[in-house]
Amino acid sequence: xxxxxxxxxxxxxxxxxxxxxxxxxxxxxxxxxxxxxxxxxxxxxxxxxxxxxxxxxxxxxxxxxxxxxxxxxxxxxxxxxxxxxxxxxxxxxxxxxxxxxxxxxxxxxxxxxxxxxxxxxxxxxxxxxxxxxxxxxxxxxxxxxxxxxxxxxxxxxxxxxxxxxxxxxxxxxxxxxxxxxxxxxxxxxxxxxxxxxxxxxxxxxxxxxxxxxxxxxxxxxxxxxxxxxxxx
Numbered sequence: 001x002x003x004x005x006x007x008x009x010x011x012x013x014x015x016x017x018x019x020x021x022x023x024x025x026x027x028x029x030x031x032x033x034x035x036x037x038x039x040x041x042x043x044x045x046x047x048x049x050x051x052x053x054x055x056x057x058x059x060x061x062x063x064x065x066x067x068x069x070x071x072x073x074x075x076x077x078x079x080x081x082x083x084x085x086x087x088x089x090x091x092x093x094x095x096x097x098x099x100x101x102x103x104x105x106x107x108x109x110x111x112x113x114x115x116x117x118x119x120x121x122x123x124x125x126x127x128x129x130x131x132x133x134x135x136x137x138x139x140x141x142x143x144x145x146x147x148x149x150x151x152x153x154x155x156x157x158x159x160x161x162x163x164x165x166x167x168x169x170x171x172x173x174x175x176x177x178x179x180x181x182x183x184x185x186x187x188x189x190x191x192x193x194x195x196x197x198x199x200x201x202x203x204x205x206x207x208x209x210x211x212x213x214x215x216x217x218x219x220x221x222x223x224x225x226x227x228x229x230x231x232x
Contacts, residue, residue: 061206069118072111079107102183113196117203145211148204156201163193
């Protein structure tokens with residue numbers, strides 16, 4: 001009986017590993033396809049001239065957002081599995097998993113804080129408006145540019161500056177959770193706050209550069225696109 005249970009456990013682990021690997025591959029493929037769909041590289045003189053300084057500038061900053069987006073995408077699937085495990089343990093086995101519960105919160109926070117720049121790059125943040133969608137491309141660019149300069153960059157700078165002392169104190173104390181038996185790495189999560197602000201500010205600068213170029217481009221010429229990594 002013990003050997004049978006052990007074999008079943010091994011088979012379950014193998015099946016779970018295959019499932020996770022397939023989900024990670026699917027998420028990376030979906031992210032890449034969405035990014036290229038939202039940010040096509042147009043067949044323009046800028047594509048042929050890779051040395052164009054603004055294009056190189058945008059590509060460098062966009063790579064940072066792409067890298068973080070691809071890094072955290074599989075975490076959503078991991079968070080789902082952990083949530084299912086906690087629910088089963090709590091309501092079927094009557095066992096509380098406090099460390100796993102906090103791990104879910106950590107992953108959830110990481111997805112939001114590290115994915116905010118990629119979401120801005122893919123233009124996937126929720127818009128609630130009645131005017132923006134009725135405007136022309138140049139009108140939308142003006143609103144996006146003003147929003148980035150007046151709100152996005154100042155907010156990113158404010159969060160970055162005001163969070164430094166808060167995060168530094170947490171790191172000095174090696175702050176952990178107040179819950180008994182929970183994870184000790186609260187200071188690691190707080191360390192993502194200035195990192196989030198930095199990534200958002202960097203992507204905001206890239207968006208400002210793209211919008212300025214779009215507004216400066218004559219209507220008969222194609223503007224710089226939301227470029228992705230250009231390899232071919």
